[in-house]
Amino acid sequence: MSEESYPDLNTYRHDLFVQEDQILKSVMPEAVALGLPPISVSPDAGQTLYLLARMIGARKILEFGALAGYSAIWLARALPRDGRLISLELDPKHARVARSNIARARLADRAEVRAGSALELMGEVSKEAPFDLIFIDADKESYPRYLDFAMDHLRLGGLIVADNADGHGHVHESLEPGDRRRGIQTYNRRVASDRRLVSHVLPIGGWLAVSVKVEE
Ligand code: SAH
Ligand code: MG
Numbered sequence: 001m002s003e004e005s006y007p008d009l010n011t012y013r014h015d016l017f018v019q020e021d022q023i024l025k026s027v028m029p030e031a032v033a034l035g036l037p038p039i040s041v042s043p044d045a046g047q048t049l050y051l052l053a054r055m056i057g058a059r060k061i062l063e064f065g066a067l068a069g070y071s072a073i074w075l076a077r078a079l080p081r082d083g084r085l086i087s088l089e090l091d092p093k094h095a096r097v098a099r100s101n102i103a104r105a106r107l108a109d110r111a112e113v114r115a116g117s118a119l120e121l122m123g124e125v126s127k128e129a130p131f132d133l134i135f136i137d138a139d140k141e142s143y144p145r146y147l148d149f150a151m152d153h154l155r156l157g158g159l160i161v162a163d164n165a166d167g168h169g170h171v172h173e174s175l176e177p178g179d180r181r182r183g184i185q186t187y188n189r190r191v192a193s194d195r196r197l198v199s200h201v202l203p204i205g206g207w208l209a210v211s212v213k214v215e216e
Contacts, residue, residue, distance in 0.1 A: 018047045023105045024073060031068035031097055040070035041137070041163055042205040049135065052159055052210065053078035058132035062125065062153075063087035064118050064146050065138030069098030069105075071163075075135060076102065076111035085111040086125060088118040090138070118142065122149050129153035136187075137163040141180040143187035151196070154213050162187060165201050165209035 006012035020043045032038050041049065053061060053075055059082075061075050066089035076085045085107075089095040095115035102111045114121050118138050126149075134150040136143060143162060150160045165171065165188055167181040175182050191199040191211045199211040 014043065018043045019050075020046065023101075024070065027068050027070045027073065027101050031070075031101075034093075034097060036068055036094060036097060040067055041074075045163065045205040045208055046071060046074035048202060048204055048208060049161065050074045050078050052161060053133050056132055056157065056159060058159075059083045060128070060131045061085040061133045061135065062128075062131045062150075063135045063137065064142075065089065065136075066098040066113050067094050069101035069111075069113070071135065071137065072098060072102060072111055072113070073105045073107060075133070076105075076107040079110050081110070083110050084128070086128060087111070087113045088121050088125070088138070089113055089115055090117050091115075119145060126153055130155040131158060133159045133161065135161045135163070139180070139183075140164065140167075141183040143183040144190065147187055147190060151194075151213075156213055156216060158213050160191070160197070160209075160211045160213070162191075162209040163206060165207035166203075168206065 028038060028040050049071060058078060059080060063072055066072055066087040072085060072087045079085060089098060092115045095113045098113045102108055131154055134154055136146045165184060167184040170181055171184055188209060191197055191209055196213060196215040197211040198214050202208045202210055
């Protein structure tokens with residue numbers, strides 16, 4: 001007989017490995033009460049982002065799409081004290097909520113949310129390159145544009161991670177022209193075949209596509 005018992009495998013994995021504290025637990029319920037959509041990464045994906053950032057000793061991280069700061073807190077916690085996370089967020093209300101959660105998590109010294117369209121903010125953000133890790137989780141139709149930026153502003157050995165690589169379960173289907181998930185199809189095709197990257201998807205939550213830059 002084992003000393004431990006859990007009701008199911010998922011509870012076992014979550015309780016043993018996912019270091020989600022009270023602050024992280026409260027971020028999404030509070031955000032939803034404020035009217036934000038419940039579309040953050042899962043706790044499993046958060047722990048994975050944290051692990052990936054730690055594995056490469058990330059010091060500078062860029063995020064596309066902050067929402068309420070849930071994934072930003074996971075990522076910023078992987079940074080050293082003098083590390084930096086910049087998160088780009090279109091919706092000013094989301095940006096405000098994310099900033100307040102980052103401050104509550106005592107990460108305001110290293111994590112910053114910039115409000116505006118990521119496509120428009122990319123110019124000024126390029127001055128802060130190179131990044132060690134770039135996490136893509138904003139509007140799906142722009143994933144290929146974010147990938148272009150990431151290829152040009154990521155250090156060798158750095159990681160590009162994209163959420164929702166399963167296209168909400170439809171990425172394998174033939175999609176209508178204009179379907180925003182086509183951006184994810186293009187993204188996946190490109191990271192899977194670019195010689196400068198080694199990539200795979202981790203089927204966690206809505207799939208994290210993970211790529212490491214192996215060639216300039
Ligand atoms: N990464 C967050 C979830 C992000 S949800 C987490 O896991 O906690 C996607 C976010 O991208 C939304 O907040 C949305 O407002 C933002 N977004 C959509 N289009 C954008 C754009 N063009 N530029 C920047 N952010 C955008
Ligand atoms: Mg997502």
